[in-house]
Amino acid sequence: SFSYFRSTQVPSYFDSIGFEFWKTTLRGARYVVAPMVDQSELAWRLLSRRHGAELCYTPMLHAQVFVRDANYRKDNLYGEVCPEDRPLITQFCANDPEVFVQACLLAQDYCDAIDLNLGCPQMIAKRGHYGVFLQDEWELLEKMVKLANEKISVPITCKIRVFNKMEETVQYAQMLEKAGCQLLTVHGRTKDQKGPATGIASWGHITAVRNAVNIPVFANGNIQHLSDVEQCMEETGVQGVMSAEGNLHNPALFEGLSPPVWEMAEEYLEVVSQYPPCTLSYVRAHLFKLWHHTLQIHKDLREELAKVKNLQGLTEVSRQLRLRCQEEITNGGEEAGQVVGLPFPHWICQPYVRPVPKDPVANSNGTEVKAVRHKRALSLEDSDGASDALSKNKQKKKARNPHKNFCPEQKPKYIKCEQCGNPKGNQCVFNLCRGCCKKKAYKEVADCPSHGLKFKTKAEKQKSEREEEGKSRGLQEEGGLLNGTPSTPTDPHRGQTVA
Numbered sequence: 360s361f362s363y364f365r366s367t368q369v370p371s372y373f374d375s376i377g378f379e380f381w382k383t384t385l386r387g388a389r390y391v392v393a394p395m396v397d398q399s400e401l402a403w404r405l406l407s408r409r410h411g412a413e414l415c416y417t418p419m420l421h422a423q424v425f426v427r428d429a430n431y432r433k434d435n436l437y438g439e440v441c442p443e444d445r446p447l448i449t450q451f452c453a454n455d456p457e458v459f460v461q462a463c464l465l466a467q468d469y470c471d472a473i474d475l476n477l478g479c480p481q482m483i484a485k486r487g488h489y490g491v492f493l494q495d496e497w498e499l500l501e502k503m504v505k506l507a508n509e510k511i512s513v514p515i516t517c518k519i520r521v522f523n524k525m526e527e528t529v530q531y532a533q534m535l536e537k538a539g540c541q542l543l544t545v546h547g548r549t550k551d552q553k554g555p556a557t558g559i560a561s562w563g564h565i566t567a568v569r570n571a572v573n574i575p576v577f578a579n580g581n582i583q584h585l586s587d588v589e590q591c592m593e594e595t596g597v598q599g600v601m602s603a604e605g606n607l608h609n610p611a612l613f614e615g616l617s618p619p620v621w622e623m624a625e626e627y628l629e630v631v632s633q634y635p636p637c638t639l640s641y642v643r644a645h646l647f648k649l650w651h652h653t654l655q656i657h658k659d660l661r662e663e664l665a666k667v668k669n670l671q672g673l674t675e676v677s678r679q680l681r682l683r684c685q686e687e688i689t690n691g692g693e694e695a696g697q698v699v700g701l702p703f704p705h706w707i708c709q710p711y712v713r714p715v716p717k718d719p720v721a722n723s724n725g726t727e728v729k730a731v732r733h734k735r736a737l738s739l740e741d742s743d744g745a746s747d748a749l750s751k752n753k754q755k756k757k758a759r760n761p762h763k764n765f766c767p768e769q770k771p772k773y774i775k776c777e778q779c780g781n782p783k784g785n786q787c788v789f790n791l792c793r794g795c796c797k798k799k800a801y802k803e804v805a806d807c808p809s810h811g812l813k814f815k816t817k818a819e820k821q822k823s824e825r826e827e828e829g830k831s832r833g834l835q836e837e838g839g840l841l842n843g844t845p846s847t848p849t850d851p852h853r854g855q856t857v858a
Contacts, residue, residue, distance in 0.1 A: 377541035377574035380514050381598060384471050385446045385542075388414035390588065390613040391577055393603035394450040394474065394518070395419075401439040402630045402637050403645060404447075406623070407606060411613030414446050414599070419476050421487075422453035422462035436469050441634065448516060450474040452489040456503045463511045472514045475504065478546050480520065480553045491520045491550040494531065501538040508539025516542040518579075520550055521564040532568045543572065544601055546579040557713055566595045577601045583710035585615035607648040609708035617708050621681035624649050628674050642673055650680055652698065652705035657683055666758065784809045 381387065392399060392407045394416035404415040417436065424431050436449060449470040453459035463473045477500065479490030493500060507515045517540045521528040532543055545568050547560030560580025569576045575598040578591050582602040591600050605612050610623050624646060631637045646664060647654065654661040657680060664676045684706040688695050696704025703709050749757060753765055773782035776792035786809035789796050793810045800807050806815045 375573045377514070380472070380541050381575040384514075385414055387598075388446065389592070389599045390414070391544075391599050391601040392416065392606050393579060393601045394448075394476070395603055395607070397638075397641055398607060398644060400637060400641050401441060401444060402627065402634055403610075403641075404444055405441070405630050405634065406627050407610050407613075408443065409626070410611040410616070412606070413613075414448070415444065416474060417447065417449045417470070419450050419452050419479065420462075420466075422451040422459050423455070425451065425462045425465065426458055432465060436466055440469060446471040448472045448474050450476050450518070452476040452479060452484065452487070453503065454487075454489050454493060454499070456499075456506045459503050460507050460510045463507050463513075463515075467511050467513045470513065472516050472542070473507065473511065474516045474518055474544075475500075475507075476518055478518045478520045478544075480550045494519065494522070494550070497531070497534055501534060504535060504538035504540050508541075514541040515539055516544070518544040518546065520546045520548055521561060523549055525564055525567050528564050529567050529571045532572050536572045536574050540574065542575045542577070543568065544577040544579055545569075548580055555713065562591060562595050565591075565597060569596045575599070579603070582612075583712075585612060588613070605710055607645070608651065608710050611708065617703060619684075620649050620653065620706050620708055621677065621684065623708055624677045624681075628670070628677065631670065639668075639670065639673070642670065646673060646677055648711075649708070650677070651711055652701060652709070653680055653684060656698075656705060662758070665755070 390411055390413045392412045392415040396418050399418050420435055447470045449466045451462050476490050477493055484490030485492050504515055517535050545565045547562055547565045552558050565578045577599040578595050578597040579601040582588055582600055583605045588600045602612060611618050631642055660676055660680055667673055696706055698705050757763055776783040776795055777790055778795045781792040783790055783792050787796050788807050789799050796807050796810050797812055800812045800814050804814050804818050806813050
């Protein structure tokens with residue numbers, strides 16, 4: 360053990376402001392749904408709460424966009440206000456203290472706390488310089504948390520990843536606590552543990568942080584079943600456990616249940632219809648997660664799920680999957696639905712375990728070479744563009760438009776514009792592209808129906824209107840002379856009375 364660990368036998372830290380916030384505002388939440396980009400939206404949060412979740416986070420929101428874009432605020436927070444969706448923590452990614460505080464001030468009336476994302480390891484976070492890629496900039500993070508803690512009315516929390524060194528992780532957590540963080544979520548993986556290299560989260564790092572700080576700690580990582588939740592809390596001493604992927608594949612995880620997928624899918628679609636609008640891509644992604652194992656078998660419906668363009672279509676595909684599973688149950692007996700590597704039949708909600716990455720290959724010199732996945736070479740020799748010779752993206756285009764031709768030699772040849780070389784309009788009166796045609800038509804006061812240009816027509820209309828106006832004015836002046844009222848001279852250029 361390390362000397363900087365706080366003894367767990369000293370109960371005084373349970374009297375801290377952070378613990379009061381956790382016990383009162385968050386109602387002592389133990390089962391937590393993680394912030395997930397485009398996945399922890401209102402409908403999914405409500406579904407998760409129905410099945411045991413006690414606290415939910417919004418998807419990660421970009422602080423700078425939240426400050427400048429009113430529509431972004433409405434779509435991602437203001438428009439999702441629901442009494443059943445509390446307690447709720449809003450999460451932001453940010454790298455500027457002032458911008459972060461502005462975003463917090465705009466969000467504080469719609470949630471119970473604000474969370475600073477310091478754990479996102481994706482490439483977009485690296486390019487945007489936020490998430491886990493700020494974990495070495497302690498001075499900046501201290502300033503962000505401290506300023507927000509001083510300026511806003513709700514508590515500030517943080518979600519972090521660990522360093523390789525346990526001691527550095529503990530010091531990192533203590534720095535955030537000192538700056539004003541009132542609750543800390545620790546994902547027990549480093550910033551390099553992602554994708555195929557995700558690996559196992561270190562509960563040892565989480566335990567070290569829990570013993571070293573005086574604020575509530577949530578653990579994140581290695582949670583696939585309710586038994587994992589209970590074991591994690593027992594081993595680490597944390598106040599709550601957060602689940603992301605486990606929750607996406609089984610929303611009833613915190614109930615300790617593994618229901619048939621169609622029950623969760625149908626209930627989710629029902630919530631979506633009750634609380635519109637919900638972005639279609641979010642719904643599609645959730646159905647792909649829920650039906651993941653079944654879609655490996657029924658690949659035709661996998662393609663259909665990817666193509667449908669409305670909620671009714673997604674609902675119908677889910678219904679077809681249910682019918683196929685139920686037919687399989689009826690015809691298959693006790694072994695129905697069994698798939699190698701799965702503990703339950705494929706239609707039961709269960710976790711997805713990533714395949715272990717392949718070992719590096721050694722070259723002739725004995726040094727290891729990272730395996731490289733080469734793209735499939737495209738061969739478009741036959742005019743129909745056979746589907747097995749096309750990339751997946753082109754296969755999707757082919758499915759939407761069966762007559763689409765991908766052969767470069769058979770693509771139509773465009774006639775070039777006489778002036779600039781761009782493709783000309785097929786029926787342009789000047790045999791030019793639209794840009795060149797517009798200049799020429801304007802100069803010559805001409806029309807080009809092909810490009811929708813009506814300079815001549817507009818000019819003739821204006822001339823006709825001026826002639827009608829002149830005749831009307833002449834009649835008015837003539838009427839004034841007959842009545843003995845002298846007419847007022849006018850300026851022919853301006854069409855206005857002369858003073």
